[in-house]
Amino acid sequence: MQLHLAMYPLLAMGHITPYLHLANKLAMEGHKISLFLPNKTQINLVSHNCHPDYITFIPITIPHVDGLPPGAETTKDIPVSSMPKLLQAMDLTRDTIDAYLGNLKPDIVVLDTPEWLPGLARKHGAKPIYFATLPLAMFAYCSLSARNLPQNHPITVDDFSSPPPGFPSPNIRLYPHEAKSIVGIFTRPIGNGMTFLQKLNIAIEQCDAIMFKSFREIEGIYCDFVEKSFNKPVLLVGPVIPEPQNSNLNDLFDSWLNGFSQGSVVYCALGSECVLEKDQFQELVLGLELTGRPFLAALKPPKGYETIDSALPQGFEERTKGRGMVYGGWVQQQLILQHPSVGCFVTHCGLGSLLEGLVSKCQLVFMPRAVDQFVNARVMSLELRVGVEVEKDDRDDGFVARESIEKAVELMMDEDSQLGGEVRGNHAHWRDFLLMEGLEKSYIDRLIASLQELLC
Known part of the structure; x- marks a missing residue:
C-alpha cells in the first residue's frame, strides 16, 4: 500500500x-x-x-x-x-x-x-x-x-x-x-x-x-x-x-586540509544558527590555538560583529597563520569530516551534527550551547562514552574557558590517553553499528x- x-x-x-x-x-x-x-x-x-x-x-x-x-x-x-x-x-x-x-x-x-x-x-x-x-x-x-x-x-x-x-x-x-x-x-x-x-x-x-x-x-x-x-x-x-554527498569538497578547504598529516586537524563547528557572545567566541578560538594543532573553525561572527576577521583576538591571525582557519560561511561538513586530515570534531551536539560525527572517524568533543544539545552531550559523554564534554567555567552562564577546550581536545587526540582510548573504542563500536x-x-x-x- x-x-x-x-x-x-x-x-x-x-x-x-x-x-x-x-x-x-x-x-x-x-x-x-x-x-x-x-x-x-x-x-x-x-x-x-x-x-x-x-x-x-x-x-x-x-x-x-x-x-x-x-x-x-x-x-x-x-x-x-x-x-x-x-x-x-x-x-x-x-x-x-x-x-x-x-x-x-x-x-x-x-x-x-x-x-x-x-x-x-x-x-x-x-x-x-x-x-x-x-x-x-x-x-x-x-x-x-x-x-x-x-x-x-x-x-x-x-x-x-x-x-x-x-x-x-x-x-x-x-x-x-x-x-x-x-x-x-x-x-x-x-x-x-x-x-x-x-x-x-x-x-x-x-x-x-x-x-x-x-x-x-x-x-x-x-x-x-x-x-x-x-x-x-x-x-x-x-x-x-x-545520503552521501556526490559533490567534491570546495577547493579552498580541500587544498588547505591537504597540507596536514592524517588525523591531525581539529574541526570545530557550532551549527548554522549559533551566534556566540564576543568573549566566548574569542575564548573558543584561543582554545583552539592553545592546542598547538592545526584547526578549521566554521563559526558565525559573534554578536555585534559583521565579519569574523573584525572579531578575532589581537594578534591571533599572525600567531596561527598557516595552521588555523576561522571561516564565517557555510561549509560542506560531511565532506570535511570525511577528509583524512581531520581527526577531531568539536561540535555543539545538534542531532544532525552528532550523527555525522558518529559515522566519521573523528574523535568527538562536545560543546553544547542550547536546548536539546545539553542532554545530547550528557548521553554521548556519560552513557555511550563516545566523546568528552568540555568542562564549564565557574561562571553561572555556561562560559567555557580556553584551557577547558584545549584539555578536552588533548584527551581525545592523545593516543596515550587511557580515557581517550576507551572513548575511541566505544565510538568505533557505534560507528560500525550505525553503518551496518x-x-x-x-x-x-x-x-x-x-x-x-x-x-x-
Missing part, C-alpha cells in the same frame, strides 16, 4: 532538514511526500530532494508579522528573540494549509509545532503524527506529562533542573544556566495566550503517534518512558543518516508497516 504523507515542519533548518531526510528515505521505498516549504527556502533545498518523482515541495508564502524582517521565512532569517513572531506567521498559514490538504487528501499529516494542524488533518481524513526533531532523551526529560504538571503551571528553572520522576538515567541533569535557557524558550508567549511549550503539548496530545529520529539500541529506555508518559505509540525511524548494512532499511520498513497499521 503506497502512503501519501504531507509534512509541515517548524520553519527552522534544524527541523526542516530531518523532515526532508525522512522524506527521502520513505520516497526510496515508493511512498509519496508533499512537503510544505516557504518559497525561497525551497530553492536552497532542491538539490537535497533525492527523489523528485515522489517528493513534491508545496510552496507557501509566509505572511508578514510586525517585528519580522521583510521576507523572513525561517529562523535563519531572524534573531532568536523573534521566534514567537515566526510562530505567529506560521499560524497565519492555517487557511492555506487547510486548502492544500483538501486538494492533496494525504493519508498522514506529519507535524512538529502547530497545535491546530492535527484538527485540520482529521478534517480531511488524515492521521496526524508528531515527528519530534528533539532526541528521545531530551523529549523525555522535558515532558510535562511525566512531571504531572498541569497545562497552566508556571514553569520554573527548578522544574527542569532535575529529571522527572521515573526518568531512566541517573546521568542526565542540567546545570542551572541550562535549565534557565530552556525555560526561557519554552515559556515565551507566542500569542493566543499560549506559550511555546503549551503549543507543543497540545499538538502532541492531539496526534495519534509520536515519531523520533532514533533507534532502540541506544535510546530504548527513553522510548519506553515516553510511551508510558504520553500513552501513545512511539515510532522509531532509525538514524536517518543523510541493512540497519537503516530495517527501521524504515518497520516504520512504514506501523504507519500502514495506523490507517487500518
Whole structure:
C-alpha cells in the first residue's frame, strides 16, 4: 500500500532538514511526500530532494508579522528573540494549509509545532503524527506529562533542573544556566495566550503517534518512558543518516586540509544558527590555538560583529597563520569530516551534527550551547562514552574557558590517553553499528508497516 504523507515542519533548518531526510528515505521505498516549504527556502533545498518523482515541495508564502524582517521565512532569517513572531506567521498559514490538504487528501499529516494542524488533518481524513526533531532523551526529560504538571503551571528553572520522576538515567541533569535557557524558550508567549511549550503539548496530545529520529539500541529506555508518559505509540525511524554527498569538497578547504598529516586537524563547528557572545567566541578560538594543532573553525561572527576577521583576538591571525582557519560561511561538513586530515570534531551536539560525527572517524568533543544539545552531550559523554564534554567555567552562564577546550581536545587526540582510548573504542563500536548494512532499511520498513497499521 503506497502512503501519501504531507509534512509541515517548524520553519527552522534544524527541523526542516530531518523532515526532508525522512522524506527521502520513505520516497526510496515508493511512498509519496508533499512537503510544505516557504518559497525561497525551497530553492536552497532542491538539490537535497533525492527523489523528485515522489517528493513534491508545496510552496507557501509566509505572511508578514510586525517585528519580522521583510521576507523572513525561517529562523535563519531572524534573531532568536523573534521566534514567537515566526510562530505567529506560521499560524497565519492555517487557511492555506487547510486548502492544500483538501486538494492533496494525504493519508498522514506529519507535524512538529502547530497545535491546530492535527484538527485540520482529521478534517480531511488524515492521521496526524508528531515527528519530534528533539532526541528521545531530551523529549523525555522535558515532558510535562511525566512531571504531572498541569497545562497552566508556571514553569520554573527548578522544574527542569532535575529529571522527572521515573526518568531512566541517573546521568542526565542540567546545570542551572541550562535549565534557565530552556525555560526561557519554552515559556515565551507566542500569542493566543499560549506559550511555546503549551503549543507543543497540545499538538502532541492531539496526534495519534509520536515519531523520533532514533533507534532502540541506544535510546530504548527513553522510548519506553515516553510511551508510558504520553500513552501513545512511539515510532522509531532509525538514524536517518543523510545520503552521501556526490559533490567534491570546495577547493579552498580541500587544498588547505591537504597540507596536514592524517588525523591531525581539529574541526570545530557550532551549527548554522549559533551566534556566540564576543568573549566566548574569542575564548573558543584561543582554545583552539592553545592546542598547538592545526584547526578549521566554521563559526558565525559573534554578536555585534559583521565579519569574523573584525572579531578575532589581537594578534591571533599572525600567531596561527598557516595552521588555523576561522571561516564565517557555510561549509560542506560531511565532506570535511570525511577528509583524512581531520581527526577531531568539536561540535555543539545538534542531532544532525552528532550523527555525522558518529559515522566519521573523528574523535568527538562536545560543546553544547542550547536546548536539546545539553542532554545530547550528557548521553554521548556519560552513557555511550563516545566523546568528552568540555568542562564549564565557574561562571553561572555556561562560559567555557580556553584551557577547558584545549584539555578536552588533548584527551581525545592523545593516543596515550587511557580515557581517550576507551572513548575511541566505544565510538568505533557505534560507528560500525550505525553503518551496518541493512540497519537503516530495517527501521524504515518497520516504520512504514506501523504507519500502514495506523490507517487500518
